[in-house]
Amino acid sequence: MRECEQGPIAEGEPDELGNLLVFWRERLDPRRIAGVSTQRRRLKPGLTQAEVAHLTGVGLTWYRALEKGTRHDFSDRFLQRLAMTLRLSETEQALLFQLAKGQAPPRRLQLSEADTAQPDMQLMLDQMAPYPAYLSSVCWDIIAYNDVLDAWFPWLPYERNMMRLAFLYPEAQEQLVPWKEGWARPFITQVRVALAMHPDNEGLQILKDDLLSGNAVARELWAENEAIRHPDGHVRGIRLPKENKVMPVKIVAMAPMRNMTQRFITLLPVE
Incomplete structure (x- = not known):
């Protein structure tokens, strides 16, 4: 599954969103995520950019540019996938949506x-x-x-x-x-x-x-x-x-x- 947000890539400079994505990615425990290899030696903590891109359903080039400050017309569905992949709290998810789209995450139906x-x-x-x-x-x-x-x-x-x-x-x-x-x-x-x-x-x-x-x-x-x-x-x-x-x-x-x-x-x- 690949998102339609993947358009031409224009390199930017890391900004607050990019820095947060790196922080959130590097704090993840690979052992808690199915499909991520824990056999190879890791040079940095957390997941790699390639692993996050794969688990989120976008290309590596596209995700790498995202961490470097490139802006796209993000869909709610992509940001929800990214929030889950990065294991963001409710507050962190709200921050992700605010920085990426300037709005709050969509509300979910409450259980009866x-x-x-x-x-x-x-x-x-x-x-x-x-x-x-x-x-x-x-x-x-x-x-x-x-x-x-x-x-x-x-x-x-x-x-x-x-x-x-x-x-x-x-x-x-x-x-x-x-x-x-x-x-x-x-x-x-x-x-x-x-x-x-x-x-x-x-x-x-x-x-x-x-x-x-x-x-x-x-x-x-x-x-x-x-x-x-x-x-x-x-x-x-x-x-x-x-x-x-x-x-x-x-x-x-x-x-x-x-x-x-x-x-x-x-x-x-x-x-």
Whole structure:
């Protein structure tokens, strides 16, 4: 996936935004990011420019110029990807948008009162250790999760929607393997079924529009008209950070009786 912002490159001088990008990039821990090699010797801390460019979905020349002060007509989607790749806090993301576009980041839909996790549900998630587990809403917003999932998916504090992560962030394609057939295909069909079952849900409609406008593969798969209701029993691959190896996992999907639109997901490693 490559952004349309990549136009002619004009070298500039590093400015506040460029200096911040270097600082944010060099503080990252490569061991916490799937798809980044930790085997080779690193001359500087953090990620390289090439690694950030790859994980953000832009070319190295384009990203290198960005750190040197080159200005472009940045899209919100690119800046959101960059913020997640660099693991920016909410305040830092606001600073990125202000320096890059002179405006605040777009507001996200808030979870409804019905889509909150009760204390007993969090206790159940914690009891699933050593297996990763999470609770998601009908729109695939992750409501709650245990510490094991946080170790497997360090992007959780920065992007809390599983579908948006899978389709709109190139980093996900490094971690969810095989991405197109193993994850993207069943995911997009689940969105179709959820929309049919909840046609008046605004969050689901926005989610569908975001996925189809932001990813060509999502549009291709949507046109094939497949339908899968849930992933229970599926075996898929996940590339783990640190080890940087692919682990097959079986997805165990359940729904709490008090709110059947939610999903209680546990990932069980398999041989």
